Structures are given as structure tokens and as C-alpha cells.
Amino acid sequence: MTPHRVVYWNIPGHAWMYLPFAILVIVFGYGVYRRYRVWSIGQRRPLGPLRPRLGRLLRHAGLQSRVVKRRMQGYAHVALAVAFGLLFIGTLVVMLNSDFGLPVMQGAFYLWFESFTLDVAGLAGIIALCVFLWRRYGLKPKGLSRQWPDFFVPFSLLVILITGFMLQSLRIYATHDPWGGYSFVGYALASLWGALHLGIPAALVIHRSLWWFHLLLAFSFLAAIPYSKLFHLFTGPLAIFLSEPTRASGLDSPNLETAERLGANFLSDLTVKDLVDLDACTECGRCQDVCPAFASGKPLSPKQLILDLREHAHTRPSEPLQLAIKDETLFACTTCRACQEACPVDIEHVPKIVAMRRFRAMEEGEIPAGLAEAVQGIEERGHPFRGSQASRTTWMDGLGIHEWEPGTPCDTLLWVGCAGAFDPRAQKAARALANLLLSMGEDVQVLGRRESCTGDPARRAGQEYLYQIQAQQNVELLQQVAPRRIVTMCPHCLQQIKNEYRDFGADFEVVHHSEYLSTALITGRISRAAGGKRVTYHDPCYLGRYNGVIDAPREVLAGAGMDLTEMPRHGTDSFCCGAGGGWAFREEGAPRVNRLRAKEAVDTGAEVVATACPFCLNMMSDGVRAEGGAEVQDIAEILWEQVSSTLVKD
Amino acid sequence: MRAIAFVKSILDPEAPPGAIRFDAGKALGDVPQVLGPYEGNALELAVQIAEASQGEFRAVALGGPEQEAGLRKALALGAAQAMRVDVPSGFHDPLDTARQLKAAADALGGADVYLFGRQAGDWDQGVTAGLFAGLAGLPLVPLVQAAEVAGAGLKVRREIAGGYEEGEIAVPCVLSASNGPGTLLRLPKVKDVMLANRKPIELRAGAQSGAGFRVSDLKASVTSRAGRRIEGDLKAQAEGLAQELRRAIPGIGGGA
Numbered sequence: 001m002t003p004h005r006v007v008y009w010n011i012p013g014h015a016w017m018y019l020p021f022a023i024l025v026i027v028f029g030y031g032v033y034r035r036y037r038v039w040s041i042g043q044r045r046p047l048g049p050l051r052p053r054l055g056r057l058l059r060h061a062g063l064q065s066r067v068v069k070r071r072m073q074g075y076a077h078v079a080l081a082v083a084f085g086l087l088f089i090g091t092l093v094v095m096l097n098s099d100f101g102l103p104v105m106q107g108a109f110y111l112w113f114e115s116f117t118l119d120v121a122g123l124a125g126i127i128a129l130c131v132f133l134w135r136r137y138g139l140k141p142k143g144l145s146r147q148w149p150d151f152f153v154p155f156s157l158l159v160i161l162i163t164g165f166m167l168q169s170l171r172i173y174a175t176h177d178p179w180g181g182y183s184f185v186g187y188a189l190a191s192l193w194g195a196l197h198l199g200i201p202a203a204l205v206i207h208r209s210l211w212w213f214h215l216l217l218a219f220s221f222l223a224a225i226p227y228s229k230l231f232h233l234f235t236g237p238l239a240i241f242l243s244e245p246t247r248a249s250g251l252d253s254p255n256l257e258t259a260e261r262l263g264a265n266f267l268s269d270l271t272v273k274d275l276v277d278l279d280a281c282t283e284c285g286r287c288q289d290v291c292p293a294f295a296s297g298k299p300l301s302p303k304q305l306i307l308d309l310r311e312h313a314h315t316r317p318s319e320p321l322q323l324a325i326k327d328e329t330l331f332a333c334t335t336c337r338a339c340q341e342a343c344p345v346d347i348e349h350v351p352k353i354v355a356m357r358r359f360r361a362m363e364e365g366e367i368p369a370g371l372a373e374a375v376q377g378i379e380e381r382g383h384p385f386r387g388s389q390a391s392r393t394t395w396m397d398g399l400g401i402h403e404w405e406p407g408t409p410c411d412t413l414l415w416v417g418c419a420g421a422f423d424p425r426a427q428k429a430a431r432a433l434a435n436l437l438l439s440m441g442e443d444v445q446v447l448g449r450r451e452s453c454t455g456d457p458a459r460r461a462g463q464e465y466l467y468q469i470q471a472q473q474n475v476e477l478l479q480q481v482a483p484r485r486i487v488t489m490c491p492h493c494l495q496q497i498k499n500e501y502r503d504f505g506a507d508f509e510v511v512h513h514s515e516y517l518s519t520a521l522i523t524g525r526i527s528r529a530a531g532g533k534r535v536t537y538h539d540p541c542y543l544g545r546y547n548g549v550i551d552a553p554r555e556v557l558a559g560a561g562m563d564l565t566e567m568p569r570h571g572t573d574s575f576c577c578g579a580g581g582g583w584a585f586r587e588e589g590a591p592r593v594n595r596l597r598a599k600e601a602v603d604t605g606a607e608v609v610a611t612a613c614p615f616c617l618n619m620m621s622d623g624v625r626a627e628g629g630a631e632v633q634d635i636a637e638i639l640w641e642q643v644s645s646t647l648v649k650d
Numbered sequence: 651m652r653a654i655a656f657v658k659s660i661l662d663p664e665a666p667p668g669a670i671r672f673d674a675g676k677a678l679g680d681v682p683q684v685l686g687p688y689e690g691n692a693l694e695l696a697v698q699i700a701e702a703s704q705g706e707f708r709a710v711a712l713g714g715p716e717q718e719a720g721l722r723k724a725l726a727l728g729a730a731q732a733m734r735v736d737v738p739s740g741f742h743d744p745l746d747t748a749r750q751l752k753a754a755a756d757a758l759g760g761a762d763v764y765l766f767g768r769q770a771g772d773w774d775q776g777v778t779a780g781l782f783a784g785l786a787g788l789p790l791v792p793l794v795q796a797a798e799v800a801g802a803g804l805k806v807r808r809e810i811a812g813g814y815e816e817g818e819i820a821v822p823c824v825l826s827a828s829n830g831p832g833t834l835l836r837l838p839k840v841k842d843v844m845l846a847n848r849k850p851i852e853l854r855a856g857a858q859s860g861a862g863f864r865v866s867d868l869k870a871s872v873t874s875r876a877g878r879r880i881e882g883d884l885k886a887q888a889e890g891l892a893q894e895l896r897r898a899i900p901g902i903g904g905g906a
Contacts, residue, residue, distance in 0.1 A: 262840055362840035372837055380684045381662050389666045449680055465840040 003179045004106035005114070007098045009171060010207050017215055024219045031226025035235075035279050038313045042272035045252070052245035056346070061237040066344040070286070073135055076128040080157075083125035087164075090118045115182035119168075122161050123185055129158045143285020143303065149228055150283075156221050163214040165189060170207040174200050232282045236345035239280035242273040243346035248547050250495065251354050253503035256362075256465055263358025263462060265320045267313055270355065277347040278310040287339035287349065292576040292593040293332040300332035302339035302349045309352070321356055330356050331368045334583050334593065335460050336541040336576035357462030367461050374585035375463050378470065382452035384585055385422035393448045395420060395427040399434050403448035404481055411443040413483035415497065415510075417490035418453050419614035425621060426614035429634035433489050433513050436640050440525050444487075450477060454496035461582045468504070471496070475504045485509040487516050489636065491542035491549075491613045498547070512543060513636055514553040514612045521559035529642035532561035536606035537635075538597065538620055539574035540613035548572075553612045556635045560642040565604045575600065577623070579615035598623025602630065610635050651703035651799060651821065654761040655696035655729070656751055656782075657711050657720040659683045660772040685720040688767025688826075691833035693720075695797050695825065696765050697727050698832075702799040706730040708761070710754045712747055714739035718851055725846035726838035732849070733758065735856040741773055743862025748781035750856050755786075757854060762821035763804065768793055768828045773865070779826035789823045795830030807832070 008014040047053070059065045064081070068074035093114060097105040105114060132154050136144050144150070168186030171177065173193040180187045193203060225231055252271075256262060264270050287302035288294050294301045305325060312324035330353055339349045360366040367375060374384035383392075393403065395416070404410050414437065420430035437444045455470030478486070478497070486508050488494050498510040520526045535557055543549045550571045557564055569575045578593025598620060601609045609624055609632045611617055621632040633641075661670055662681045670679040685693070696707040709724030711717035712735040721732040735754050755761065764786070769776030783790035795814060796807040803820040809828045827833050838846070880890035 256840070256844070361837075365837035365839045367837060376837070381664070381682045387664055391666055391669055394666075463840070465843065 001178075002106050003108075003111050003182075005110060005171075005177075005179075007094055007105060009175070010204055011211055020216060020219050024223045027223040028226055031223075031231075032234075034314070035226060035231065038267065038317060039272050039275045039279075041268045041317065042270050042275040043268070045271050045273065047242075049245075053241050053243075056243065056245050057237060057241050060240045060344070060346060064344070066342070069342075072131065073284075076131040079124045080128040080132075083121040083128065086121040087118060087125070090114055090121075111179055111182045115179065116184070119165075119183050119185045122165060126158060126161050129154045129161070133158075141285065141289075143289045145283060145285075153228060153230060156217065160214065160218050160221060163210055163217070167207060167210055167214060169193065170203050170210070173198070174203045174207065229281065229283055232280050232345060235276055235280035236282070239273070239276050240346045242276060243348060248495070248499040250500035251351055251459065253468065253471075253500075254464070256468065261359070262362035262464070263360070264352070264355035265322060265359040265363070267317050267321070269321075269359070270352065273348065274352050274355075275313065277345075277352075278306055278313055280345045280347060281306045281310065282345065283307065284344065286342040286344065287347070290338040290342045290573070290575070292334055292336060292338065292578060292596070295575075295596055296578070296588075296591050296593045298328075298332035299326070300329045305329065305349065305353070306347060321359075325356060327360060327366060327368075330360065331371070331582075333581050334541075334576045334578060335581035337545050338541070338573075338576065341545055341572055354460065354462060357460075358464050359462070361462030362465055367463065368582075368586060370586035371457070371461050371582040374582065375458050375461050375466060378453045378455065378458050379466050382470075383418040383422055384453060384457050385418055388422040390422050390424075390427070391449075392416075392421050392451055393446075395430050396434060396446065396448075399431065400438065401434055402445050404445040404450070406480065410445050410481050410483040411485075412437070412445070413478075413481060413486045414444050414446050415486050415488040415490075415493055416446055416451060417488060417493045417614065419618075420489055421451070423614060423618060425618050426634075429489060429614060429617060429637050432634065432640040433487075433636040435644070436517065436520075436526070436636060437487070439644070440520060445483075447477070447481070454493050454501075456492040456496050457582050457585065459500075460580070471501055471504045475501050475506045478506065478508060483508070485511060487511055487513055489513045489612070489614065489634070491540045491547065492615065495542050495546050512547070512549055512552070512612065514543070514549060514556055517636065517639060518552040518555040518559070521555065526559065526639070526643055528559045529561040529639075532557075532563065532638070532642055533607040534565060534605070535562040535608040535610050535638070536565050536567055536601050536604040537570070538567070538577065538601060538609060538611040538616055539570055539572075540611060540616045541574065541576050541580055543612055544574050545572050553610070553635050556639055557610055560635075560639045562608070562610070562638060562642075565606050567600045567604055569600065577611075577613075577616040577619035579613075579619045584615050584619070592623070594619040594623035595626055596623075598627045598629060602627045606630055608633055608638065610638055651699055651705035651763060652759075652761040653696040653699050653705065653707035653763040653765060654755050654758065655689075655693045655707055655709050655724060655765045656767075656778075657689045657693055657709050657717075657724055658686045658713070658767065658770050658772075659711065659717050659720040660686045660770065663687065663771045683716045683719050685723055685835075686767055686771040688769060688771065688828065689720060690767075690835035691827035691829050692765040692767045692825075693724055693727060694833045694835045695794065695827050696724075696729075696763075697836065699763055699797060699799060699804070700728065705762075708733070708758050710735065710751060710758070712737060712742065712750055712754075712856060721851050722843075722846050723838065725849050725851075726843040727836070728842065731758065731852065733852040733854055735854050737856035737858055741865040742858065743864070744775050744777045745781050745862055746859050748778050748785055749859075751778070752782055752785045754854055760822070762823075763797075764788070764822070764824045766824070766826045768826045779824055783824040786822075786824065789819060790826065791817075791819055791823065792826045793828040794825045794833075795828055796832035797825060 064078050067077050093104050096102045136146060165185050168183050169189030172180035172186050173190040261269055285303050291302050308324045333353045335350050337350055373386055377384045377386045416430050419426040453470055454474060455467035459467035486497060494510060494512050497508060521528060537553060537557060554564060575597050576593055577597050601624060607630050609620055609630055611620055612635050617634050624630060624632050661679060662684050665681040669681050700707040707729055708731045709721050709729040710733045711721050716739055717734050721734060725732050733754055735750050766779035780790055791806050791808055793809040794806050795809050798805045800818060803818055805818050807814050807816045880887045
């Protein structure tokens with residue numbers, strides 16, 4: 001006899017299930033409509049090329065590459081997703097057999113897929129759900145909430161899976177199914193019924209009742225999906241697809257002359273992607289776990305920000321966003337993007353925060369003290385370092401570097417940045433870099449008095465108007481200079497000139513000094529050194545996470561003969577130094593972010609803490625000093641110290 | 651209540667001294683013009699008084715086109731009108747300045763409150779407000795750190811050595827503003843900045859009498875001395891520093 005199973009065995013009147021099914025479809029559809037209605041308020045942005053988006057969708061949604069970064073819950077999530085995917089296919093097979101008359105519930109397919117594989121899937125699902133419940137209620141991690149829906153969702157799924165196995169076991173028990181062994185979980189349970197001496201009539205009644213309970217629970221669960229965080233099944237992939245596909249993508253550059261409102265204070269000021277993000281949040285808390293603002297006790301949790309906006313979107317969609325998000329929350333962000341890097345569904349927190357900051361800064365003139373003075377400094381004197389007694393060229397006194405003059409050609413332009421020019425600590429790094437470039441025989445020039453702030457602190461503060469003025473002026477000047485390439489030691493300047501200035505017509509070859517120096521080491525223009533100290537490297541957020549420059553600074557340190565020890569958090573998972581988002585110019589209460597990061601650096605036991613950003617240099621110097629740790633140096637300073645006597649000139 | 655704020659843009663006082671040079675009565679340098687810090691305080695008080703009384707304020711500056719930065723800021727903060735008394739840039743005799751500002755204020759129809767900075771951030775004479783009050787025959791409250799509309803007059807807090815004093819004054823009157831938490835100039839809203847850039851600045855021909863004090867040269871005195879590193883542990887360094895301070899500033903310290 002061909003192995004098979006009678007579909008709807010012991011369920012007379014099973015056609016009645018289409019009544020709750022119809023209700024399910026209506027409730028589910030209305031839930032989706034409710035969500036869509038909110039998304040449709042948002043601003044539409046052009047999607048651009050599809051290929052990188054699809055690639056990201058495959059990696060992040062299909063392969064769940066970010067989910068599995070956290071091993072235990074990551075693999076449990078993958079197991080659950082695969083299990084329910086298979087169980088869904090199994091249910092479709094049943095439907096094909098019963099509703100469309102296709103005889104698929106038989107033979108080897110029935111035995112190996114419908115019986116064996118689905119039992120494996122169900123068992124894997126149960127184990128995954130137990131892991132989730134144990135983690136949330138046993139380990140109680142800070143990032144996970146423990147509200148009733150947090151329990152209800154995994155518990156319901158667990159009940160659905162367990163009742164499914166019980167139904168299977170009762171059927172096997174009552175029918176003496178000759179192929180029951182393939183459904184090994186149900187088979188094992190069936191032997192339990194035998195041991196309990198359950199009568200067949202009772203088994204039939206229990207089976208029938210349990211079938212309806214199982215069905216109604218499953219339908220209720222499905223109907224609840226658009227009303228719960230389980231909707232991320234749909235919104236997660238959608239949010240991933242809509243996210244900016246390149247790491248270096250910055251913020252949008254609105255036309256302020258025509259904008260109805262400057263910045264975002266209503267849902268309609270946010271983008272469709274922003275609004276989809278709110279419904280994509282799975283409340284996993286990974287963003288909160290990596291947030292430097294949250295870690296240092298500031299009133300910002302990226303997770304709570306998204307949940308507060310979601311609550312606002314679904315309860316008072318026409319009210320101002322200010323009611324949901326306070327100023328101290330908005331301005332606590334360092335814009336380090338650790339939250340975005342950690343988010344399994346590519347929620348973009350930073351653009352939302354900056355959009356709301358824009359409203360506060362431009363429509364209401366509200367920028368926190370310290371940052372406001374820095375922004376005013378950019379407006380009045382072209383740099384944010386108030387009180388500096390240096391000029392743009394003080395740092396290069398005696399070095400022999402030339403200022404570019406109009407009408408002259410320029411090969412390599414060293415974009416020093418405001419920190420390199422005005423901050424005493426960063427000036428030393430700028431001098432080391434200039435010495436390296438000059439020692440290589442580079443025809444290097446600087447803009448000197450003509451250089452002005454890229455506007456990055458103003459943009460991150462929400463003062464987009466001032467930023468756009470700076471950007472336009474700088475792009476015009478750089479187009480006039482037309483250098484073959486631009487080298488900068490500041491990752492914030494790199495991010496602006498290389499990426500964000502594209503909206504203003506920029507198309508320059510811009511490299512960070514780490515990339516330039518690592519190439520010089522590879523090509524032998526700088527000879528390698530040996531016998532360096534033990535070093536740990538702090539990845540600047542705007543270099544590593546924003547621009548993907550991870551290896552080059554490490555290659556520079558290796559070229560300088562240093563012995564690298566990594567901190568636990570490094571590369572794209574690095575922890576912010578606390579300077580970003582304008583915090584370099586603000587007073588910060590304890591515990592300070594730089595102290596938290598400095599402790600990680602000091603704990604490596606390294607003799608030197610290296611970095612590749614003038615702002616990180618300052619923050620880490622301050623933090624490491626307070627932690628009683630090692631010396632902090634820019635990679636250019638380390639390389640110059642190590643190789644200055646053995647440089648190979650062209 | 652109507653107010654007039656007299657604003658003055660000066661070479662960035664935060665620029666390194668070496669970046670500014672003096673030539674033919676003018677301070678020059680590759681340094682931006684910014685609103686004087688005390689004029690910023692005066693402007694903030696004008697905004698507050700206009701808001702509290704549901705009145706309006708105007709802004710007046712004296713000098714060359716470099717003065718327009720401050721006037722634009724005043725417009726962005728809600729000034730109903732901005733006027734520049736057109737005279738060459740550089741040093742102006744305070745009495746001459748006060749006369750011309752008085753004439754400009756009269757041309758604008760006068761005001762209930764006239765607001766000056768306590769002193770200009772460049773020439774630093776600190777007498778124009780007083781001279782203006784004398785010319786106008788109005789009472790003057792100097793060094794004002796806060797002002798509130800109180801009935802038909804103002805309740806004013808003014809800075810004194812080691813504290814402050816409060817009192818009331820009827821309008822019209824003249825106030826010279828000082829820095830304090832209540833006079834920190836607010837940031838203008840960007841839309842207002844954009845609109846301000848399109849608003850006209852009224853030009854009024856100025857006339858310098860040529861009388862009074864004239865600056866012919868300007869030099870920075872050299873007072874710095876080479877530093878000395880105090881060696882030892884933290885306690886020894888602190889004691890060493892205290893000794894150095896006692897030696898450098900006679901009269902401080904007292905006991906051992």
C-alpha cells in the first residue's frame with residue numbers, strides 16, 4: 001500500500017473552518033491596512049538601483065546575517081524561521097491535496113517531508129521558543145522587555161506546536177498508523193497514550209476537540225500578526241529593502257527654500273522608510289545594547305525612540321512628534337550608527353533623529369548649549385573651536401607646506417579639517433601626517449586660510465541651512481582647486497567631501513590618511529619599521545562604520561612595527577568615543593562615553609592606544625588619562641615616530 | 651513698548667591677536683566680523699521686551715557695510731526695521747557716535763527703551779550709552795543683566811561687584827546690557843534668517859565732525875613670560891604653583 005494519510009481524519013464538518021478563516025482574512029487585512037495608512041503619509045524618496053537593495057535583502061533577511069551575530073538567540077531565530085517556513089509549506093501541501101485534489105500526501109514525499117521533516121521542524125521550533133523564553137525570563141537581559149505580548153507570542157507558538165504534535169500522536173494512536181514512525185515525535189507521544197491506557201473513543205473525542213482548538217488558536221495567532229511585533233515577518237524585509245544600501249550613505253539634503261517645514265515634526269515630514277521602520281522593530285534591544293548614549297545613562301534608547309514613535313504614529317498620527325520625543329533624547333545621540341549596524345532589520349535611527357533635530361534647530365532655534373556656540377562659530381568664523389588662539393595655518397609653521405593659490409595646479413590636497421588646524425592635540429597629528437607626506441616627496445598643498453568647516457557639526461546638530469551654505473562654498477572652492485586627490489585625517493571631513501557633498505555636485509577622489517599611508521607602505525614609498533610597542537586600535541565611527549575603512553589603519557600600525565591587540569568591540573562593531581553628533585563641543589556629565597571606551601582600551605594592556613580621527617584622539621586621550629592608561633596617538637604620529645629615520649623617498 | 655537696539659559688528663574678538671593689525675585708524679585682518687558680545691546682550695533684551703509687551707524693536711548700527719552682519723541678525727530675530735548710519739569703518743569718537751545714533755533714533759520715531767551694549771568689544775570705551783542718555787535727557791541704567799516689563803515701566807536687574815541689584819524704571823529710558831544668563835542671545839530660526847536676508851537695510855547718511863579723540867596707533871603690550879615646569883608629585887606641584895602665584899601677585903595668599 002502506498003504510504004499516505006487521510007486529510008481531515010476524524011474531523012467531520014471541517015469545511016466550517018472556512019468561516020473563522022474568512023474572519024482571519026478580514027482582521028488580518030484590516031491590520032495591514034491600518035499600518036499602510038500610516039506609511040502612506042510619509043515622504044517618498046526615489047529608490048535608485050535595485051541590485052544592491054536585493055543583495056542586502058538576501059543577506060539580511062534571507063540569510064539573517066545580522067541576526068546570527070549573536071550566536072544563541074541568532075541561531076534560535078533562524079531555526080524558528082526555517083521551522084515555520086517548512087510548517088507553512090507543509091500546510092500548503094495539505095491544502096493542495098484537500099482543496100485542489102492534488103494527491104501529494106502520499107508516497108516518499110509524504111513520509112520524508114510531511115512526516116519526518118515537519119517533525120524535525122516542529123521540534124526545532126519548540127527548542128528555539130524555549131531558548132527565547134529562557135533568555136527573556138531566565139537571563140533577563142536589559143535590552144528585552146517583559147510585557148505580556150512578549151510572553152504571549154512565544155507561548156502561543158509553543159502551544160500551537162505542542163498541540164500539533166499531540167494531534168499527530170492521537171491520530172497515530174487511534175489509527176495504528178503503519179507509517180507513524182516517520183513522525184517520530186508524534187509516534188513517541190502515541191506510545192504515551194498507550195501507557196496511559198487511553199481508550200480509542202476518548203482519543204477520538206480529544207483529537208477532534210484539540211483539532212478545533214489548534215486551528216482556532218493558529219488562526220487567532222495569524223490574525224494578530226499585523227497588530228503585534230510579529231508583523232516584522234513582512235515589515236522586516238520591507239525595511240531592509242528600503243534601507244540605504246551603501247554604508248556611506250548620509251542624510252538627505254532637502255531644498256530649504258521650498259520646504260514647507262524645515263525638519264520633521266509630524267509623521268508626514270518623515271519618509272515612508274522611516275514609517276515602515278517603526279512597524280519593523282522587533283524590540284530585540286540590540287540597538288540599545290550598543291548605544292553609547294544609553295550606556296552612559298543619557299535619556300536615549302534607540303529602541304524606545306522607535307517604540308515611542310510607533311505608539312505616536314498609531315495613536316495620535318496628526319499630533320507633533322515633539323509630544324513623543326523630548327529634546328534631551330534627540331540631542332543625546334552621537335550619530336555613531338552603532339544602532340543601525342546592530343539592527344537585524346536595518347532600521348535607520350540616525351536619519352530620523354537628525355530630521356527631528358532639524359526641526360528643533362531651524363524652526364525653533366533650539367540647539368543645546370555648547371553645540372550652539374560651536375554652530376555659531378562655524379557661521380561666524382568658519383570653524384567650531386571657540387577661543388582657539390590659532391589661525392588656520394599655525395599648525396604648519398616651519399613645515400614648508402604651501403598654501404594653494406588660485407590659478408595654480410594642485411596634485412595632492414591635504415584637507416586638514418578644523419580640529420587639525422585649531423585643536424592643540426590634533427595639530428600634532430596634522431604635523432606628523434604632513435611630515436610623512438613631505439618625506440615621501442609629495443607635492444602636497446593645503447587650502448590654509450581658504451579652508452572652512454565642512455559643516456558636519458552643524459548638519460548633525462540639525463542646522464542644515466548653515467551646513468548647506470558651507471557645503472556649497474566648499475564644493476565650489478574644491479572644484480576651482482581641482483586637486484588630483486584629497487587626503488584628509490578627519491573621518492568627519494572624509495564623510496562630507498567624499499559622500500555627503502555629492503548632493504552638491506562634488507565628485508572628488510578623497511582618501512583618509514590611513515588608506516593613503518597603508519598604500520604607501522604596500523608600494524614601499526614608506527619603509528616598514530619593526531620593534532614597535534603593543535598597541536590597541538580604536539575604530540572611529542565615521543571611518544569604520546560609515547566608510548568601511550577597517551583594515552587600512554591596522555595595516556599602517558603593522559607597517560610601523562606595532563603589535564596589535566584588539567578590543568572586544570572593534571571594526572564595524574566599535575564603540576563610540578563620545579564625540580560624534582556634536583558632543584565634542586558639549587559638556588557631558590558622568591559617566592562619560594569616552595571613559596567607558598577608554599576602559600576597554602586600557603583593559604587590553606596595550607602600551608599605546610591608536611586612533612585615526614582628531615576627535616577620537618582628544619576624547620580617548622582624555623578618557624585614557626582618567627583611566628590611568630597608556631599614551632593615545634594618531635596612526636600618523638605612530639608611523640612618523642617609527643619610520644622617520646628610514647623613509648624611502650621617491 | 652517700542653525698543654531700539656544699537657548693534658555693532660566688530661572683528662572677531664576670539665581671533666588670535668596676531669591676526670589683527672592696525673592701519674590708519676582701522677583694525678584690519680583676515681578675520682570675520684561678528685556681532686559684539688555686549689551688543690548681542692542688548693539685542694536679546696530688545697527681543698524679550700518686544701515679546702513681553704507685544705511691541706516691536708528696531709536695530710541701528712553705525713559704520714560701513716561690515717555692520718550689516720549684526721543688522722541681519724537683528725532682522726532674523728524679529729526687528730521691524732534695520733538702519734545703518736553710513737560712515738567710514740574704523741574708530742569713531744563716542745560723542746560723535748552718540749549724536750548720530752540719537753539722530754537716527756529720532757528719524758525712526760523714537761522708542762520707549764534704548765538698548766546699548768555696556769561697551770564695544772573692539773575700542774572698549776564704554777561711554778556711548780551714557781552720552782546718548784545725556785543727549786536725549788533720559789535716565790540710564792548701566793550693566794543690565796535682565797529686564798522685565800512691569801506695568802508701564804521695566805523691572806531691571808543690574809550687575810554690581812559681587813552680586814546684583816534690582817529696581818524699577820519708567821520709560822522712556824536707556825539701558826546698557828551686560829552678559830548674564832538672561833541676556834544670552836538666542837539663535838534665530840532659519841526661516842527668519844532666510845527672510846531676513848531678503849529684507850532691506852535702510853541707509854542713513856552719517857556725518858563725522860572730526861572732533862574728539864582720534865586713535866593714531868595701536869600696539870599690544872608684551873606681558874608673557876616663559877613658563878616653568880613645576881616638578882614633583884601632585885602635592886608638590888600644587889604647593890609650587892601657590893608659591894609662584896604669591897610671588898607674581900603680591901597681596902594674595904596670606905598665610906603659609
